[in-house]
Amino acid sequence: MKTNLILQEENFKNSIATKIKNGFTLVEKNDKLPFAILTKEEKRVDHGVNFLIFCITLGVWSVAWIYLSYISRAKKILVALDEDGNVFQENCYIG
Structure with a gap:
């Protein structure tokens, strides 16, 4: 059970590291x-x-112009672990 928890945390950290490599910056992180x-x-x-x-x-x-305008918008995402320990990602709406 403990190894499963460690594996889930590693998947979570790897997912964040992958997003940072793709150009995202970390705004907030909560370990609890x-x-x-x-x-x-x-x-x-x-x-x-x-x-x-x-x-x-x-x-x-x-x-092409519409596509370029659409993909160039600022993006904000939430990466988290759900109750089952699976990593998921949701889009946050920028106001």
Whole structure:
């Protein structure tokens, strides 16, 4: 039972480490109730250049422009262990 708990904590720590490698930063971590809140900063989209490409391609570039605008938003996630000891991730809403 104790080894199972250690294994679950290692999976939790590995999951956080993977998110940090992917560009997230750790905002808050609680070890009593194992959870962590991570954020990823918003990337800047040069809308002037995208509008120029949009005009040159007669609007075809709008699909890529919308996609770039969507994925560049700031992200905030919660990584935690549930009652069964499984690692899960939820999106936090930024207000």
